[in-house]
Amino acid sequence: MASRSGHANERTDDVVAQIKRLLTASNQRLTRVRGSVIEALRGAGRPIRVDEILAVTPGLSQSSLYRNLAVFEAAGVVVRIQSADGRARFELSEELAGHHHHLICTRCGAIDDVALPDDIEQRLDGVLADVAAKSGFSMEHHRLDVVGLCRHCR
Numbered sequence: 001m002a003s004r005s006g007h008a009n010e011r012t013d014d015v016v017a018q019i020k021r022l023l024t025a026s027n028q029r030l031t032r033v034r035g036s037v038i039e040a041l042r043g044a045g046r047p048i049r050v051d052e053i054l055a056v057t058p059g060l061s062q063s064s065l066y067r068n069l070a071v072f073e074a075a076g077v078v079v080r081i082q083s084a085d086g087r088a089r090f091e092l093s094e095e096l097a098g099h100h101h102h103l104i105c106t107r108c109g110a111i112d113d114v115a116l117p118d119d120i121e122q123r124l125d126g127v128l129a130d131v132a133a134k135s136g137f138s139m140e141h142h143r144l145d146v147v148g149l150c151r152h153c154r
Helices: 001-026 031-044 050-055 062-076 118-132
Strands: 077-084 088-092 101-105 111-114 143-147
Touching: 001 031, 001 062, 031 062, 031 088, 031 143, 050 062, 050 088, 062 077
Parallel strands: 101 143
Antiparallel strands: 077 088, 101 111
């Protein structure tokens, strides 16, 4: 059991170090308030709305949250995902959270993360690289959103 928490602590330390590096490169710091926003994003396990972040970060004003999210976006710490309901959701960048895709509900706007097995991810990369090449486009990486109805809206 101790080794598991040790690995979790190492992963947490690694992510925090990466965030500090990204912020430093943008002449920013990881403050206590920014740390609480990061923890809200990490704890959610899926892209979340501003009101959801505010619900788990007591004392943080909406204006301060928006300012910090803008800093995070500019530094490459967070990405904004626009959902079908028109409300933005935020999550840690793939550099920090790992490569994954999204399931987006067109009715309620919910967004869930989904990771594909490595073999499928490699085949998808190959197909998308072929599609890009046929258009004279050089693919660097891909993002995939699957749009439809979630289990609650079906």
